[in-house]
Amino acid sequence: MSSPAEKVAEALELLPEDIREEAADYLLSQAQKFQALKQAIDEGMADVEAGRVRLWNLEEFLAEAREHVK
Structure with missing residues (x-):
């Protein structure tokens, strides 16, 4: 069985050459996120x-926020 890195390399090779870099950049961006x-x-x-x-009590938070606005 191939490693994940080998699978990614294989997938990139299957793509048209003009979109490989964009696809790799996208994958890297998703991994970083x-x-x-x-x-x-x-x-x-x-x-x-x-x-x-x-x-966190939303009602309490809103009441406090309203007090600060006054």
Whole structure:
């Protein structure tokens, strides 16, 4: 069985040459977004586990916001 990198290389080879670079750039961009999202989730879960998170009450938030506007 081929590795994921080999599969990507094979897929790029199957594409017309004039769109290969754009396809590779897109794949890289998506992978970078995935990594950033994964990091943000990991940071959020660490906050939850450390007890730095509390429930958010929308009504309370809106009431406070309205008070600051007055």
